[in-house]
Amino acid sequence: MWWIYRTEVRRSALRWALPAFVAVDLLVLFGRSRHWIGVWPEASAAAQIPAFYLGPALAGAAAWSAASRRRSGVVEQLAAAAKSSWRVELAQLSATLTYGVLAYTLGALTAAGVTVPEAGPEFWWPGYILLGLALITICTGVGHLLGRTTKSLFAVPVICALGCLVFLGVFGFAPGTGSSGIGLAVLSGYPYTTVSALPLTARLLLGIGLIALAAGVGSHLRSASGRPGWPGLPLAGLSGVGLVAIAVVLFVTAGPLLAQREVPADPLCTHSKPQICVWPESQKFVPEFEAMSARIAALPPGLIKSPDVFYEDGVRGGPLDMGRGFYIFEGQTWDAATSMAIRLNEASSPPYCDPVDEAANDHRLKAQLELISWLTVRIAGNGQPAAIHGGPPGVDQKAIRVLVTRPEAEQVAWATARYKVVRETPCASE
Amino acid sequence: MTGLVQGYGNRQVIRGMDLALGVGVFGLLGPNGAGKTTLFRTLATVTPPHGGSLTICGEEVLSEASARRARRNIGFLPQDFAYFPSYSVYDFVRYCAWLRDVPEREADRATRLALEKVDLADRAKARMKSLSGGMVRRAGIASAIVGAPRLLLLDEPTVGLDPAQRLEFRSLIRSLRDVAVVLSTHLVEDVAALCDDVAVLTGGSFVFRGTPADLAGRATADSVGDSPLEQGYMAVLGQDQRAAV
Numbered sequence: 001m002w003w004i005y006r007t008e009v010r011r012s013a014l015r016w017a018l019p020a021f022v023a024v025d026l027l028v029l030f031g032r033s034r035h036w037i038g039v040w041p042e043a044s045a046a047a048q049i050p051a052f053y054l055g056p057a058l059a060g061a062a063a064w065s066a067a068s069r070r071r072s073g074v075v076e077q078l079a080a081a082a083k084s085s086w087r088v089e090l091a092q093l094s095a096t097l098t099y100g101v102l103a104y105t106l107g108a109l110t111a112a113g114v115t116v117p118e119a120g121p122e123f124w125w126p127g128y129i130l131l132g133l134a135l136i137t138i139c140t141g142v143g144h145l146l147g148r149t150t151k152s153l154f155a156v157p158v159i160c161a162l163g164c165l166v167f168l169g170v171f172g173f174a175p176g177t178g179s180s181g182i183g184l185a186v187l188s189g190y191p192y193t194t195v196s197a198l199p200l201t202a203r204l205l206l207g208i209g210l211i212a213l214a215a216g217v218g219s220h221l222r223s224a225s226g227r228p229g230w231p232g233l234p235l236a237g238l239s240g241v242g243l244v245a246i247a248v249v250l251f252v253t254a255g256p257l258l259a260q261r262e263v264p265a266d267p268l269c270t271h272s273k274p275q276i277c278v279w280p281e282s283q284k285f286v287p288e289f290e291a292m293s294a295r296i297a298a299l300p301p302g303l304i305k306s307p308d309v310f311y312e313d314g315v316r317g318g319p320l321d322m323g324r325g326f327y328i329f330e331g332q333t334w335d336a337a338t339s340m341a342i343r344l345n346e347a348s349s350p351p352y353c354d355p356v357d358e359a360a361n362d363h364r365l366k367a368q369l370e371l372i373s374w375l376t377v378r379i380a381g382n383g384q385p386a387a388i389h390g391g392p393p394g395v396d397q398k399a400i401r402v403l404v405t406r407p408e409a410e411q412v413a414w415a416t417a418r419y420k421v422v423r424e425t426p427c428a429s430e
Numbered sequence: 431m432t433g434l435v436q437g438y439g440n441r442q443v444i445r446g447m448d449l450a451l452g453v454g455v456f457g458l459l460g461p462n463g464a465g466k467t468t469l470f471r472t473l474a475t476v477t478p479p480h481g482g483s484l485t486i487c488g489e490e491v492l493s494e495a496s497a498r499r500a501r502r503n504i505g506f507l508p509q510d511f512a513y514f515p516s517y518s519v520y521d522f523v524r525y526c527a528w529l530r531d532v533p534e535r536e537a538d539r540a541t542r543l544a545l546e547k548v549d550l551a552d553r554a555k556a557r558m559k560s561l562s563g564g565m566v567r568r569a570g571i572a573s574a575i576v577g578a579p580r581l582l583l584l585d586e587p588t589v590g591l592d593p594a595q596r597l598e599f600r601s602l603i604r605s606l607r608d609v610a611v612v613l614s615t616h617l618v619e620d621v622a623a624l625c626d627d628v629a630v631l632t633g634g635s636f637v638f639r640g641t642p643a644d645l646a647g648r649a650t651a652d653s654v655g656d657s658p659l660e661q662g663y664m665a666v667l668g669q670d671q672r673a674a675v
């Protein structure tokens with residue numbers, strides 16, 4: 001089998017497409033963002049994202065390769081082969097898959113290469129890497145199957161690639177990452193989530209099943225003349241169908257792809273107070289959080305009260321904190337600063353009550369949102385990043401940016417006036 | 431094979447044919463549409479027969495599994511021989527050895543030997559698509575003989591070969607030992623030069639079976655043809671057509 005595999009790889013026309021596959025992978029890896037560099041779960045998820053494009057490309061390539069082999073007309077020799085037909089199919093299919101996996105692996109190694117210098121002593125999170133591999137395998141199997149039904153070297157491969165891309169775009173992403181899809185890909189690798197073993201196994205099994213199915217029934221699709229074959233159970237095809245069926249059942253019953261991680265045994269916390277504790281994987285951000293902690297400590301002490309510790313989401317366990325913790329969105333600590341500002345504002349404000357009327361509610365809300373915006377800019381220590389647009393409704397962000405440049409006394413007076421509004425808003429129960 | 435019936439759908443192409451082959455060259459002559467290619471595809475176990483039995487190298491072919499076992503002993507050069515254009519000559523012949531389940535440890539040696547026999551050893555690294563028509567045909571013959579099959583099915587093997595190459599082909603076939611060769615051709619000279627046994631197939635059944643000399647002996651005074659064998663062949667065909675009328 002080794003000789004035929006090497007020969008198919010060596011002679012496959014897809015070898016000319018390898019540079020394009022690698023280029024697509026690296027373009028997606030670095031072109032989309034670079035925030036993942038230095039954070040292993042993010043780097044692993046980022047290394048997996050090119051599979052979203054490589055998969056459809058491989059589906060098209062597999063369809064093209066299968067169709068071109070059929071077009072070559074070597075039907076009689078293949079029909080007269082002593083070798084099992086699934087082996088013949090598998091040899092070609094593995095060559096196609098090899099080029100996809102090679103491009104994907106090069107991309108993943110590159111992601112690891114640029115992450116190592118900045119990150120801790122970990123490596124890839126294999127769940128994300130295997131998820132991308134499963135996606136590539138699934139697409140290749142589908143492409144080969146469709147390619148075997150046709151001699152078309154253009155229409156079917158293109159339809160196959162575009163069909164996969166559209167399907168993945170609409171249904172592909174895991175729920176919770178901005179999509180309600182079936183979870184064949186993820187957009188981010190937050191440290192507090194991990195890829196669950198069973199759903200991942202289902203996806204890998206689906207890929208293997210589709211490859212087995214493509215190999216098992218590909219030869220039957222190849223001889224389109226409708227000739228009856230020799231009696232005998234088509235074991236390879238049935239095995240493929242069986243594997244796909246098992247994978248689909250497992251897929252449906254295995255639960256969500258992403259699960260919350262166990263609480264870290266040794267979270268990283270800032271030395272300065274208030275402490276900011278993050279996942280060990282977020283160690284790249286610790287210096288920035290040290291600075292943020294110092295900025296929180298420097299806020300007007302009589303006016304702003306702070307919790308002793310701020311936690312990154314998931315560090316304390318339990319359900320995700322829903323605003324009690326913070327998360328680092330695409331490498332930006334701006335959102336973390338906003339979450340901390342909300343916590344500071346809560347600690348510094350009187351307990352919540354329903355205002356007496358709508359106007360009082362609006363008035364108090366505006367004051368609170370302005371305070372949160374001011375605190376966010378103070379904690380972040382710089383302006384809002386260009387990638388993040390908007391802010392709390394009704395808040396003049398430009399005015400806030402001017403305010404933080406004013407003398408401390410002026411800012412304290414401004415904040416005191418806002419807290420006065422918050423405190424003095426009459427409650428409905430009073 | 432015994433009482434073999436073969437066809438497509440409801441159309442019978444071969445009707446109750448009996449044929450036993452041993453070592454030697456068996457020539458198959460017949461007009462277009464006589465059923466030669468269908469017979470070849472049946473002997474190659476590509477298509478299961480509609481009726482009768484097919485036994486190859488002592489094993490009756492009844493299922494896909496037994497067909498695959500039989501194919502290990504069959505070298506097949508189809509009439510419409512095709513190849514992978516991007517493969518080198520060596521790789522393509524080696525691929526055919528792999529298809530025929532020639533053991534891995536013998537496959538490389540068998541490939542080199544086959545290429546030497548068809549005089550393509552020096553073109554082993556050339557791409558298939560770069561070969562001339564005659565060379566492609568020789569590569570096809572190499573792919574059929576690789577691994578020393580016991581039954582060699584050659585459907586129109588000399589099409590595209592120039593006279594010198596045809597002579598080489600004949601000498602190659604003569605050099606084969608312990609193999610039953612079935613040779614389909616339109617060229618009666620090849621039959622005369624190579625075959626120990628010859629049959630004329632028309633309308634799905636044999637209308638003649640004997641030695642080339644016997645076939646030549648069927649010639650009549652009014653037979654057309656440039657050689658006694660051609661005249662005999664035309665006479666047999668003419669008798670069959672008259673009988674049909």
